[in-house]
Amino acid sequence: xxxxxxxxxxxxxxxxxxxxxxxxxxxxxxxxxxxxxxxxxxxxxxxxxxxxxxxxxxxxxxxxxxxxxxxxxxxxxxxxxxxxxxxxxxxxxxxxxxxxxxxxxxxxxxxxxxxxxxxxxxxxxxxxxxxxxxxxxxxxxxxxxxxxxxxxxxxxxxxxxxxxxxxxxxxxxxxxxxxxxxxxxxxxxxxxxxxxxxxxxxxxxxxxxxxxxxxxxxxxxxxxxxxxxxxxxxxxxxxxxxxxxxxxxxxxxxxxxxxxxxxxxxxxxxxxxxxxxxxxxxxxxxxxxxxxxxxxxxxxxxxxxxxxxxxxxxxxxxxxxxxxxxxxxxxxxxxxxxxxxxxxxxxxxxxxxxxxxxxxxxxxxxxxxxxxxxxxxxxxxxxxxxxxxxxxxxxxxxxxxxxxxxxxxxxxxxxxxxxxxxxxxxxxxxxxxxxxxxxxxxxxxxxxxxxxxxxxxxxxxxxxxxxxxxxxxxxxxxxxxxx
Amino acid sequence: xxxxxxxxxxxxxxxxxxxxxxxxxxxxxxxxxxxxxxxxxxxxxxxxxxxxxxxxxxxxxxxxxxxxxxxxxxxxxxxxxxxxxxxxxxxxxxxxxxxxxxxxxxxxxxxxxxxxxxxxxxxxxxxxxxxxxxxxxxxxxxxxxxxxxxxxxxxxxxxxxxxxxxxxxxxxxxxxxxxxxxxxxxxxxxxxxxxxxxxxxxxxxxxxxxxxxxxxxxxxxxxxxxxxxxxxxxxxxxxxxxxxxxxxxxxxxxxxxxxxxxxxxxxxxxxxxxxxxxxxxxxxxxxxxxxxxxxxxxxxxxxxxxxxxxxxxxxxxxxxxxxxxxxxxxxxxxxxxxxxxxxxxxxxxxxxxxxxxxxxxxxxxxxxxxxxxxxxxxxxxxxxxxxxxxxxxxxxxxxxxxxxxxxxxxxxxxxxxxxxxxxxxxxxxxxxxxxxxxxxxxxxxxxx
Numbered sequence: 001x002x003x004x005x006x007x008x009x010x011x012x013x014x015x016x017x018x019x020x021x022x023x024x025x026x027x028x029x030x031x032x033x034x035x036x037x038x039x040x041x042x043x044x045x046x047x048x049x050x051x052x053x054x055x056x057x058x059x060x061x062x063x064x065x066x067x068x069x070x071x072x073x074x075x076x077x078x079x080x081x082x083x084x085x086x087x088x089x090x091x092x093x094x095x096x097x098x099x100x101x102x103x104x105x106x107x108x109x110x111x112x113x114x115x116x117x118x119x120x121x122x123x124x125x126x127x128x129x130x131x132x133x134x135x136x137x138x139x140x141x142x143x144x145x146x147x148x149x150x151x152x153x154x155x156x157x158x159x160x161x162x163x164x165x166x167x168x169x170x171x172x173x174x175x176x177x178x179x180x181x182x183x184x185x186x187x188x189x190x191x192x193x194x195x196x197x198x199x200x201x202x203x204x205x206x207x208x209x210x211x212x213x214x215x216x217x218x219x220x221x222x223x224x225x226x227x228x229x230x231x232x233x234x235x236x237x238x239x240x241x242x243x244x245x246x247x248x249x250x251x252x253x254x255x256x257x258x259x260x261x262x263x264x265x266x267x268x269x270x271x272x273x274x275x276x277x278x279x280x281x282x283x284x285x286x287x288x289x290x291x292x293x294x295x296x297x298x299x300x301x302x303x304x305x306x307x308x309x310x311x312x313x314x315x316x317x318x319x320x321x322x323x324x325x326x327x328x329x330x331x332x333x334x335x336x337x338x339x340x341x342x343x344x345x346x347x348x349x350x351x352x353x354x355x356x357x358x359x360x361x362x363x364x365x366x367x368x369x370x371x372x373x374x375x376x377x378x379x380x381x382x383x384x385x386x387x388x389x390x391x392x393x394x395x396x397x398x399x400x401x402x403x404x405x406x407x408x409x410x411x412x413x414x415x416x417x418x419x420x421x422x423x424x425x426x427x428x429x430x431x432x433x434x435x436x437x438x439x440x441x442x443x444x445x446x447x448x449x450x451x452x453x454x455x456x457x458x459x460x461x462x463x464x465x466x467x468x469x470x471x472x473x474x475x476x477x478x479x480x481x482x483x
Numbered sequence: 484x485x486x487x488x489x490x491x492x493x494x495x496x497x498x499x500x501x502x503x504x505x506x507x508x509x510x511x512x513x514x515x516x517x518x519x520x521x522x523x524x525x526x527x528x529x530x531x532x533x534x535x536x537x538x539x540x541x542x543x544x545x546x547x548x549x550x551x552x553x554x555x556x557x558x559x560x561x562x563x564x565x566x567x568x569x570x571x572x573x574x575x576x577x578x579x580x581x582x583x584x585x586x587x588x589x590x591x592x593x594x595x596x597x598x599x600x601x602x603x604x605x606x607x608x609x610x611x612x613x614x615x616x617x618x619x620x621x622x623x624x625x626x627x628x629x630x631x632x633x634x635x636x637x638x639x640x641x642x643x644x645x646x647x648x649x650x651x652x653x654x655x656x657x658x659x660x661x662x663x664x665x666x667x668x669x670x671x672x673x674x675x676x677x678x679x680x681x682x683x684x685x686x687x688x689x690x691x692x693x694x695x696x697x698x699x700x701x702x703x704x705x706x707x708x709x710x711x712x713x714x715x716x717x718x719x720x721x722x723x724x725x726x727x728x729x730x731x732x733x734x735x736x737x738x739x740x741x742x743x744x745x746x747x748x749x750x751x752x753x754x755x756x757x758x759x760x761x762x763x764x765x766x767x768x769x770x771x772x773x774x775x776x777x778x779x780x781x782x783x784x785x786x787x788x789x790x791x792x793x794x795x796x797x798x799x800x801x802x803x804x805x806x807x808x809x810x811x812x813x814x815x816x817x818x819x820x821x822x823x824x825x826x827x828x829x830x831x832x833x834x835x836x837x838x839x840x841x842x843x844x845x846x847x848x849x850x851x852x853x854x855x856x857x858x859x860x861x862x863x864x865x866x867x868x869x870x871x872x873x874x875x876x877x878x879x880x881x882x883x884x885x886x887x888x889x890x891x892x893x894x895x896x897x898x899x900x901x902x903x904x905x906x907x908x909x910x911x912x913x914x915x916x917x918x919x920x921x922x923x924x925x926x927x928x929x930x931x
Contacts (some may be wrong), residue, residue, distance in 0.1 A: 040742040047749045055754040077765045098603035115753040121832040122854045127737030185717045268608035279528040355602040397520045424796040
């Protein structure tokens with residue numbers, strides 16, 4: 001294979017396409033779509049970010065405004081954790097609209113993450129959301145199909161193909177040249193989007209919301225480059241293998257429909273069908289049952305807490321809990337929080353396991369579907385994927401636990417041991433300085449390391465897809481007919 | 484008649500047509516099964532809550548017989564948004580929104596928007612139900628069946644023959660289209676029959692409307708293809724044009740409209756309400772007890788006889804504080820409701836321009852899986868909540884023994900609402916869109 005010939009074919013393809021009027025119409029439409037998605041994406045990112053930061057501040061202010069009071073009141077006063085949207089969400093909104101935005105954190109209870117965009121939207125949201133990533137994943141491949149479907153088949157139909165071959169060009173050079181040509185054309189679409197994102201990230205990006213933001217951006221860019229090369233070579237291959245241009249186009253459209261619309265939706269639906277999510281009631285009542293079994297701090301006759309009390313009394317060599325050197329109610333609540341949180345964690349991890357089982361079918365289908373591979377890489381790198389969501393939930397829950405236990409420890413230390421129960425009134429209180437001392441929740445996105453772990457199968461499959469498309473070009477070069 | 488038979492045979496002769504028909508029927512059936520599973524899971528959750536509530540209340544009574552105030556701190560009462568079996572055809576928003584809510588008589592706003600266990604990947608990918616097959620995939624099948632209606636005749640040279648043999652070329656084309664429409668009608672009827680059997684649907688006006696609107700929607704797409712083929716361009720061009728139209732109508736326009744609505748109507752009110760209800764209640768622990776109780780009596784003067792106990796902790800004061808969580812966040816709550824209504828109004832207006840969005844919203848409405856239905860359910864849950872409060876408040880304030888109350892009467896309650904069908908609103912958008920397409924085709928038809 002002579003690289004010079006490859007270069008000639010690539011340049012030739014580029015020149016033919018960029019001379020067409022239709023190409024510019026297509027390009028103009030795409031640029032308009034890009035502008036619209038960029039503006040709405042950036043605007044939406046900004047509004048959401050401001051709304052959440054504003055409310056995080058508001059919630060914190062009312063926390064700090066609390067007067068001296070019993071720490072257990074503060075444990076229930078609780079606080080809100082707001083999920084700050086990652087900067088790259090303006091490029092790929094991923095699951096953003098389907099994730100809850102805030103969770104109320106208090107003692108004893110693990111509340112649900114509420115107020116996702118989807119809850120407040122009519123059925124329209126389900127048609128999909130326009131984002132820059134959607135344009136690259138869904139619209140651009142289709143446009144490349146339209147641009148490239150006839151590149152070889154038309155040459156065959158009008159006889160130029162036979163001429164080229166008789167002049168000494170090989171099919172391998174032809175296939176690679178055309179693929180590279182189409183790939184170069186695709187850069188005309190990709191580069192403006194990447195530039196817009198780059199610019200937006202420089203101006204309003206927040207590195208604390210995407211760990212190693214720039215590395216993420218580079219991986220996203222490289223992955224889309226690979227993806228577009230795969231799409232370009234598939235287009236050229238289909239054109240080479242089809243007897244007529246019309247058939248090439250129909251095949252490509254069939255592939256698009258199957259891989260973009262039908263397959264991802266089916267795999268997710270099947271995952272959901274196979275691995276049912278328990279009802280909220282059965283999830284909660286299982287936890288309740290186990291807590292009762294292990295020790296229910298709210299039950300005065302609970303055997304676990306009775307034996308705990310006896311052993312504490314024995315260690316401290318006293319006969320009444322009011323003679324202990326610390327507030328016993330606080331001690332019991334600390335123990336209770338430990339037990340319930342542990343039980344909850346175990347069940348919650350089981351639940352996440354079910355979700356992961358549901359998602360795995362889609363996740364691993366990236367080995368047969370490059371469209372899924374790029375979708376997965378893109379949203380994982382943007383921190384708008386499922387793992388980022390559970391990461392937020394984990395962090396919020398860890399903070400909740402810390403909040404409850406800090407308050408319990410304040411109670412043990414500062415509330416008189418004589419105060420057996422109750423948290424009402426102004427006598428048994430803790431100084432309000434302590435509220436400020438307890439740091440506010442600050443959401444940091446999932447670490448780069450965890451993201452890579454999550455994206456690894458998709459990244460690997462994207463790499464394999466590149467190898468596959470190169471080898472398909474090589475193998476098929478021997479099978480293509482000139483007539 | 485013989486002619487129709489001939490056209491029919493001609494239509495289903497090609498392998499592609501057979502394959503795509505088969506594919507769509509399989510996907511339709513798959514969609515019905517997925518819908519049925521959704522409805523069954525919902526039903527199982529209802530059965531479960533019925534059984535659970537009885538045990539739950541019994542346990543609470545045995546634990547806190549002496550302290551009814553504490554009992555009602557824990558006791559939860561279920562209120563159910565019963566899904567119509569039609570939800571199996573259009574799952575709509577019912578996969579995101581909880582259909583069984585279990586509430587305590589404490590602050591309602593803090594419980595109102597609690598979600599079920601959700602996998603956001605499922606929500607984003609959406610449901611492959613029958614409504615998806617009808618709205619997304621039927622148009623594609625219509626395109627596959629009709630795109631070469633004229634061009635294959637011109638390209639194979641039979642068009643001249645047709646011109647000579649049939650009285651009018653227009654009749655010829657329309658007859659061919661009619662044959663395909665009939666074939667399609669057959670598919671729609673078949674899928675709805677399967678849905679009726681699998682989902683055990685009773686005959687209802689809603690079902691009939693769903694069927695009718697599907698047929699109308701199908702008609703709309705036939706008018707689009709008729710418009711495009713009337714230009715008599717080459718097969719390749721027509722296929723391209725039709726697919727571009729499909730992409731724009733089904734994917735790009737809805738996604739664009741959605742982006743518009745999301746950025747035009749953000750909902751910070753939801754978060755403000757959440758904070759306001761928290762502060763409304765919790766701050767009262769530190770403020771004057773008498774003031775709290777006075778505010779409570781302003782809302783419910785009928786309880787004034789219980790006086791103003793301000794010494795230490797008491798349940799009257801406690802539940803007055805909880806009430807303040809709702810009362811003090813009322814402004815935020817109303818702002819939130821207004822914003823949701825604005826969003827809905829804009830969505831409905833936008834949807835009336837696009838038949839596919841219109842059909843989706845209409846399906847969701849008829850199946851009771853729309854957002855407005857969910858909001859009505861949440862508001863009704865609020866009323867249910869108040870009913871419970873008013874029943875239990877005097878019992879708590881008088882410190883009744885729990886066992887004196889008949890707890891068996893607290894079975895899970897169901898939310899029911901009538902679906903108000905306005906035929907003109909359902910039919911007009913799609914009908915007008917179809918008419919428009921027909922009118923647009925007239926200049927081309929004249930040239931035949």
